[in-house]
Amino acid sequence: xxxxxxxxxxxxxxxxxxxxxxxxxxxxxSTGDTFIRVEADAVVDICRYLKSTHHFIYLTDxxxxxxxxxxxxxxxxxxxxxxxxxxRFFLKVLLPEEDPQLESVSDIWKSASWMEREVYDMFGVHFxxxxxxRRIFMPEDxxxxxxxxxxxxxxxxxxxxxxxxxxxxx
Amino acid sequence: MKTKNISDQVDPKFFKExxxxxxxxxEDKHTTIEMQDDDPLNTEMVLNMGPQHxxxxxxxxxxxxxxxxxxxxxxxxxxxxxxxxxKIAENxxxxxxxxxxxxxxYLSPYSNNVALCTAVEKIADVEVPERAHYIRMIGCExxxxxxxxxxxxxxxxxxxxxxxxxxxxxxxxKLYDIFDHIGGHRFTISHARIGGVANDLTDDAMSLIxxxxxxxxxxxxxxxxxxxxxxxxxxxxxxxxVLTPERALEIGATxxxxxxxxxxYDIRDFAPYARxxxxxxEIPTRMEGDNLARYYVRMEEMQQxxxxxxxxxxxxxxxxxxxxxAKQAYPSKDEVYYSMEGMIHDFMMTDIGICxxxxxxxxxxxxxxxxxxxxxxxxxxxxxPWRLKINSPSFKNLQALxxxxxxxxxxxxxxxxxGVDPVMGEADK
Amino acid sequence: MGIESSLGDGYFTxxxxxxxxxxxxxxxxxxxxxxxxCAIEMMAFAGPKxxxxxxxxxxxxxxxxxxxxxxxxxxxxxxxxxxxxxxxxQMPDPKWCIAMGxxxxxxxxxxxxxxxxGCDNFLPVDAYVSGCPPRPDALLHxxxxxxxxxxxEHSVMLDT
Numbered sequence: 001x002x003x004x005x006x007x008x009x010x011x012x013x014x015x016x017x018x019x020x021x022x023x024x025x026x027x028x029x030s031t032g033d034t035f036i037r038v039e040a041d042a043v044v045d046i047c048r049y050l051k052s053t054h055h056f057i058y059l060t061d062x063x064x065x066x067x068x069x070x071x072x073x074x075x076x077x078x079x080x081x082x083x084x085x086x087x088r089f090f091l092k093v094l095l096p097e098e099d100p101q102l103e104s105v106s107d108i109w110k111s112a113s114w115m116e117r118e119v120y121d122m123f124g125v126h127f128x129x130x131x132x133x134r135r136i137f138m139p140e141d142x143x144x145x146x147x148x149x150x151x152x153x154x155x156x157x158x159x160x161x162x163x164x165x166x167x168x169x170x
Numbered sequence: 171m172k173t174k175n176i177s178d179q180v181d182p183k184f185f186k187e188x189x190x191x192x193x194x195x196x197e198d199k200h201t202t203i204e205m206q207d208d209d210p211l212n213t214e215m216v217l218n219m220g221p222q223h224x225x226x227x228x229x230x231x232x233x234x235x236x237x238x239x240x241x242x243x244x245x246x247x248x249x250x251x252x253x254x255x256x257k258i259a260e261n262x263x264x265x266x267x268x269x270x271x272x273x274x275x276y277l278s279p280y281s282n283n284v285a286l287c288t289a290v291e292k293i294a295d296v297e298v299p300e301r302a303h304y305i306r307m308i309g310c311e312x313x314x315x316x317x318x319x320x321x322x323x324x325x326x327x328x329x330x331x332x333x334x335x336x337x338x339x340x341x342x343x344k345l346y347d348i349f350d351h352i353g354g355h356r357f358t359i360s361h362a363r364i365g366g367v368a369n370d371l372t373d374d375a376m377s378l379i380x381x382x383x384x385x386x387x388x389x390x391x392x393x394x395x396x397x398x399x400x401x402x403x404x405x406x407x408x409x410x411x412v413l414t415p416e417r418a419l420e421i422g423a424t425x426x427x428x429x430x431x432x433x434x435y436d437i438r439d440f441a442p443y444a445r446x447x448x449x450x451x452e453i454p455t456r457m458e459g460d461n462l463a464r465y466y467v468r469m470e471e472m473q474q475x476x477x478x479x480x481x482x483x484x485x486x487x488x489x490x491x492x493x494x495x496a497k498q499a500y501p502s503k504d505e506v507y508y509s510m511e512g513m514i515h516d517f518m519m520t521d522i523g524i525c526x527x528x529x530x531x532x533x534x535x536x537x538x539x540x541x542x543x544x545x546x547x548x549x550x551x552x553x554x555p556w557r558l559k560i561n562s563p564s565f566k567n568l569q570a571l572x573x574x575x576x577x578x579x580x581x582x583x584x585x586x587x588x589g590v591d592p593v594m595g596e597a598d599k
Numbered sequence: 600m601g602i603e604s605s606l607g608d609g610y611f612t613x614x615x616x617x618x619x620x621x622x623x624x625x626x627x628x629x630x631x632x633x634x635x636x637c638a639i640e641m642m643a644f645a646g647p648k649x650x651x652x653x654x655x656x657x658x659x660x661x662x663x664x665x666x667x668x669x670x671x672x673x674x675x676x677x678x679x680x681x682x683x684x685x686x687x688x689q690m691p692d693p694k695w696c697i698a699m700g701x702x703x704x705x706x707x708x709x710x711x712x713x714x715x716x717g718c719d720n721f722l723p724v725d726a727y728v729s730g731c732p733p734r735p736d737a738l739l740h741x742x743x744x745x746x747x748x749x750x751x752e753h754s755v756m757l758d759t
Contacts, residue, residue, distance in 0.1 A: 031293050031532035058419055058435075061561045065548060079533070079546075079561070083419075083435060090533070111422025114569045122256075137249035137598060137713075139678055140188035146254055146712050153254075153261050155712030160677045161185075163684035163721045185678065221682050222632065224661040229634055229679055250679040251635060253713035270708065276636035320639070339646040346643070356643075356734060358636060595635050598676075 003027065008085040009034055012054050020046055033090060040076075040093040044103045047078065047091070051108055056080040059105075060088075062115035064123040068149040073097035074125055078105070095125060104130040122147035192233060192247055214242075217580070221250045225328050225584035228594035230568070236580055244575035246568055251598040259558040263523030264290045265364055265500070267558070272358035274562065275596040277320050278313035280306075280349075281538040283362035288443055289534035289545035290364050294526040296498045301489045302366035303444045304482045308379065309352065309361060310444075310536070311475040311482075315386070316345045316357070317539035318468045322393065325465070325588035329406045334396070341389055344382055351375035364524055365499030366492030383479050390472060397465075407461040411574045411586035414459055423570040424563045425541020426471065427590055429455045430463035437537040449481040461589035468591075498524055523553030533561075540564050540591065564597040616753060623667070623693070624749040625655040627742065630666035630690060632683060634673025637700040637732040641672045644735040654742055663689040668745060670738070671722070674702035675715045684721050695748070697741050698724045701731045 005013065005027075016024045016036065023042035028035055038046055050056045061079035072094035081088045095102065104127040106113040116127045117136040124145035127133065134140060142160060144151055220231035229250035235243040255274065259267045264286070271286045272279035284306050291298060323338035346356040351374045353359030361368050371379075397403050413423060418431035428435055434453045438446040454470035456463035493499045496515040505512030528551030535544030541563030550556040571590050575583060603612055629651075631641055644651050651657045660666040663686045675683065687696070698718050701707030704727040706716035718724065725748060726741040 030530050031295075033531065033533050035531065059422060060424070060542060060566075061544070061546070061559070063546070063559045065557045065559075077546075083433065086440060088441075088533075109422065110420045110573070111566060111569060114565065134191050135188075135249075137252035139185040139249075140191045141185050147257060151257075151712070153257055153711055162677070162715065163681045165684070165721050185681070221679060222661075222686055228638070229676075229682075249676075250682070251674070251676055252678070253674055253676060253709045254711045258709070258711050273636050273708075276639060336647050339642065340648070343643070343646070343648045356732075357639065358732065 003029055003034075005029075005034065006087060008054070008082065008087040009089055012036070012050065012089070015049070015053065016046065019049060033088075035077075035090045035092055037092045037094070040095055040102055043078075043091075043093050044105055044108070047105045047108050050080060050091075054082065055084045056082045057109075058083055059109035059111050059115075062105075062112055062119065064119040064125055064147070066123060066147065066149045067094075071096065074100045074123055076102060076119060076125060100125040101128060102126070103128050106130055121145070124148070192245065219583070221247075225587060227324060227587060227592060230587070230592065230594060232575075232583065234575070234580060234583070239579050239581070241575050241578050241580055241583070244572055246572045248565075248568060248594070248598055251594045253598075255599050256558055256560060259555055261554065263520075263553045264555065265519065265523055267555075268362070268364075269358070269360045272360055273595060274560065274599075275317075275538060275540060275543070275564070275593045276358065277593055278310075278317040278539045279358045280309040280313035280361065281536060281543060283360060284310055284444075285534070285536040285538065285543045286545055287362045287364050288536060289532065289547055290524065290526070292534045293530050293532040293547050293549060294364075294498065294524050296365045296524070297493050297495070298366055299490045299493060300445075300487045301370075302491045304486045305367050305371060305491060306362060307444050307446065307449075308371075308479050308482050309367075311479050312345055312348060312379070312382075314475050314539045315472050316342055318472050319345075321468060321588070321591040325585070325591070326397065326403070328584040328588040329403055331403070337393075341386065344378075348375060348378045348382060351378055363492060363500060365495070366490070368492075370491045379479070380483065383476055383483070386476055387473070390469070390476075394469065404462065406582070406585055407465060407589070409458075410461045410582045411578060411589055412458070412460045413570060413574055415457075417573065418459065418570065421570045421573045422566045423541075424566050425538070426464055426467045427567050427570060428541065429453065430467045431459035432457045435542075437535050437542050441535065443534070443536055445485075446478075448485070449478050451478050461585060464589045525549075525551060525553050527551065535561065538563060540593065540596070541567065560596075560599060562596040562599065564592040564594070565599075568592050568597050620750045620752060624746040627654075627656050627668045627695070627745060627749070628658045628660050628666045629656055630663055630669040630686070631659045631661070632669055632671045632673075632686070634671070634675065634679065635702065637672035637703070640732045640735055641670060641699065641738065644738045649735040649739065651739065651742070654739065654746065656742055663687075664691065666690060667693070668695045668697060668742070669722075670697045670699050671703040671718045671724075672699040672732075674707065674709045675718045676713055677715060680715050680718075680721055683718070687722055693749075693752075695725045695745050696722055697726045697728060697738070697745065698722075699728045699738060699741070700733055701729060704729070707731055 013027050023039040025037040058081040060081050063077055065075040067073055074095040076093050078091040104116055119125050121135040121137050215236045217234045217236055221229040231247040233245040234241050255270050268286055271282035274282050319338045319342050323335040326334040349359050350356055353361035413431045415432040418428050434455045436453045451474045454467045456467055500519050501512045501515045506516045526549040530549045533544055533546045535542050543563055544561035546559040547555050548557040567590050645657055698704045702709055703718050706714050726744050728737050728741045730737055
């Protein structure tokens with residue numbers, strides 16, 4: 001498929017394939033959006049490079065996806081925006097099903113902090129070196145990660161407690 | 171009072187592990203109240219605010235670590251309205267999911283409808299008729315005004331002026347009437363459809379919109395007169411909750427919160443959708459980054475919205491309001507009731523829905539009243555999205571709130587929350 | 600006739616029950632448990648056009664100790680359910696509960712893992728309001744139903 005990259009994104013792709021030739025996997029486009037796939041272990045260096053060199057200073061979203069395949073099951077997507085060049089693209093990494101782990105980028109963009117917590121809460125992807133790593137939506141006592149594909153829509157009966165209907169003794 | 175273990179002080183009644191970790195995240199502050207050298211002003215305290223609190227605009231919970239009246243560190247606990255709309259989306263067709271977006275940001279449902287529909291139209295490559303674009307723009311801007319009016323009422327109420335709420339609600343009732351005439355419900359109207367809108371604007375709705383557009387600038391002027399020279403309002407909002415430009419971008423603030431910190435980042439200008447590149451409007455920005463700046467930005471945005479609606483009404487072209495391709499959009503009701511094909515198409519749309527190509531991924535955002543509201547869709551070729559991610563502005567602004575509260579006075583908390591204007595239904599997904 | 604004629608003008612007799620119920624029913628202060636979209640309609644219910652003050656219910660009390668009717672407006676999350684139950688327990692008797700909207704009544708359109716399928720799973724609900732969200736008129740109707748219910752109760756006899 002032919003790529004129609006803007007100058008900024010061309011620079012990014014050239015820079016990445018030049019500086020991180022080992023970690024850079026592919027670049028593809030789908031309905032006008034550009035996706036760049038890289039290796040998971042280099043993601044912090046790549047993010048730092050993108051922020052400092054290519055001015056992608058605004059991380060607007062970070063989310064996970066469950067591909068439900070036997071290998072490289074989880075996908076974490078970083079949605080980056082450069083306000084200077086008015087450009088956006090998506091950086092993707094793939095993670096294995098067993099014990100998915102990733103380095104946190106919250107010291108590069110502070111906004112990643114809550115979004116990484118959301119990915120952990122929904123998919124169970126662990127982020128190392130995160131300053132405050134907790135669940136964000138579901139209570140900490142909950143055992144499941146609801147956005148995984150095998151989790152039923154209606155939840156697992158009895159997995160989360162309802163309040164007792166006898167008044168407190170206090 | 172001497173140091174005591176927190177489990178003696180606040181024995182959690184439910185979700186014990188959750189509460190323990192939450193308090194622990196405040197760097198092991200093991201007490202709720204800790205006196206130092208018998209001076210009450212030096213008292214350190216952990217204060218729990220919410221989830222049921224009149225000023226938190228829903229079910230936001232804050233844990234504040236106080237030193238006297240200063241907030242040393244704040245933690246925001248969200249998820250009290252979480253229901254898993256992204257999970258629901260994976261089990262619904264695209265059109266079926268649309269009413270759920272109304273309940274995301276329930277202060278401006280129209281923008282949410284349009285956000286989902288434009289995202290689906292982008293991934294499935296659906297043409298939208300010209301008239302539908304303009305009707306959507308009118309709806310979006312009315313929704314923006316309605317959302318900002320509620321913000322104005324509640325924020326000023328938090329700052330101490332209760333009667334203001336009643337005046338802004340009088341204006342909101344007019345907007346409700348308009349939406350009632352457009353789509354048949356007061357605010358969760360689900361009017362946008364994939365490939366257009368549900369029905370054309372009726373004559374009643376048109377005349378009501380025109381009347382509103384004529385009258386509202388005067389009302390806005392009155393609001394300005396009441397607040398712009400009001401000493402109490404100024405003192406409570408100036409230099410409160412300051413977010414510097416660098417921090418605002420770093421923490422991922424969006425919408426009016428980001429624009430009040432100096433960045434003119436507005437999707438209507440950054441990546442124009444509908445026909446926003448055909449109308450003139452300005453993006454109000456301020457440099458101060460405090461609550462007062464947010465007030466000015468939102469007030470000016472309402473003015474610009476009126477300007478956009480006026481231009482849309484002038485330009486509104488004649489023509490169909492929904493695309494005529496039966497593979498991509500619902501046929502009109504006339505067709506459904508009086509022709510066999512229409513009936514079949516309607517059934518197929520309800521049963522299977524619109525199927526984007528397999529493996530396609532796309533992101534499309536609109537500028538909601540709270541900020542960038544985007545939908546990321548991954549398709550597996552069926553009528554249900556494989557993954558639908560909602561990029562909700564309130565979620566990001568709440569994260570900025572956590573940063574903003576550090577170092578503020580505890581009495582200013584409610585005003586700062588009011589200034590950020592979070593909607594929990596959207597933040598909690 | 601009876602005792603009233605012997606007391607003369609300016610007196611009337613009634614049952615203590617009836618008097619108490621009359622007072623209670625016209626001063627049912629709501630506890631607005633505003634959770635989601637219905638909370639906005641609940642604001643409209645107290646706002647200028649629909650004006651709950653006509654029924655003596657304009658006083659929204661955010662403190663459970665001062666309120667009589669809890670209006671659960673919006674879908675109830677499992678995490679939030681515990682907070683709602685605690686607030687309900689803190690409200691003084693007699694108390695009533697309105698489940699406003701489809702989500703609070705049955706879970707409504709939110710049939711998924713996060714939402715309690717109806718707040719009557721942990722609260723005694725007196726009136727259910729249909730709609731998503733209901734119009735303020737419908738909430739006023741529910742309030743009038745609660746008033747009817749209060750008026751037919753044996754209040755004093757039960758209190759002792």
